[in-house]
Amino acid sequence: MSLKKKALTDPVHIIPFKGQKKSKSERDNKKSVTPQKKTKPASITLNKEAKKLDAPTRKLNQSYLGINDLISEASKKKEKVQQKEEKGSRATDPFSIDELRMSWRKFAFKAKEEGIGTLYTAMIAHDPVLTENFTVNHTVDNDVQLGFIKSHETNLVSYLRKELNNYAIQLTIKEEASESGKLYSSKAKFEDMAERNPHLKTLRQKFKLDIDI
Numbered sequence: 001m002s003l004k005k006k007a008l009t010d011p012v013h014i015i016p017f018k019g020q021k022k023s024k025s026e027r028d029n030k031k032s033v034t035p036q037k038k039t040k041p042a043s044i045t046l047n048k049e050a051k052k053l054d055a056p057t058r059k060l061n062q063s064y065l066g067i068n069d070l071i072s073e074a075s076k077k078k079e080k081v082q083q084k085e086e087k088g089s090r091a092t093d094p095f096s097i098d099e100l101r102m103s104w105r106k107f108a109f110k111a112k113e114e115g116i117g118t119l120y121t122a123m124i125a126h127d128p129v130l131t132e133n134f135t136v137n138h139t140v141d142n143d144v145q146l147g148f149i150k151s152h153e154t155n156l157v158s159y160l161r162k163e164l165n166n167y168a169i170q171l172t173i174k175e176e177a178s179e180s181g182k183l184y185s186s187k188a189k190f191e192d193m194a195e196r197n198p199h200l201k202t203l204r205q206k207f208k209l210d211i212d213i
Contacts, residue, residue: 093165097130103163104128107156118191119148134168136160139176146175 108123122145129137140146149156153171161167194201 090167091165092134092168095164095166099164100130100136101127103160107159118144119152121191122148134166135170135172137172139174141177143175146173149173
């Protein structure tokens with residue numbers, strides 16, 4: 001058996017004789033190597049915040065409408081609207097022929113101010129005639145005038161109804177050629193074309209043209 005040589009730096013352990021007490025240095029070394037007791041980490045207690053229910057901001061409405069109540073309320077509202085509309089549409093105030101002609105001419109001059117000269121001419125060429133059941137008859141001289149009155153008929157009737165407060169007013173228009181129908185028709189046609197192309201009036205004035213057919 002081979003013995004390993006100890007180095008000079010290796011520690012030397014002195015074995016005491018039987019009955020011999022350990023030296024102070026050995027006792028101190030033993031104390032120093034005594035493992036220390038592990039201390040348990042301090043437990044951290046988390047205070048969980050208790051959940052609180054928010055107080056309701058609004059009071060519950062104890063009274064509520066059933067289906068039948070809702071249907072009844074809707075029917076009442078609908079009846080009120082219908083009564084209001086019928087009240088307005090049933091207005092049939094009487095009016096004179098002079099009042100009719102005044103309102104008629106007011107609409108015609110309004111059309112002229114808006115640049116609708118052909119409509120103005122078609123309206124003032126003849127006076128409107130009032131017949132039974134608040135029906136207004138008007139005569140025009142040619143198809144151009146007829147077309148212009150027809151294209152503005154809805155606005156014209158609505159205007160007369162509001163002005164005279166009579167929603168039973170109806171309008172009938174008929175074409176009836178007059179003695180000067182040809183001359184008037186050519187003039188009306190030129191005005192119609194001039195409204196669509198304003199340069200025609202400039203050319204007419206520049207070359208001093210007369211519309212004569």
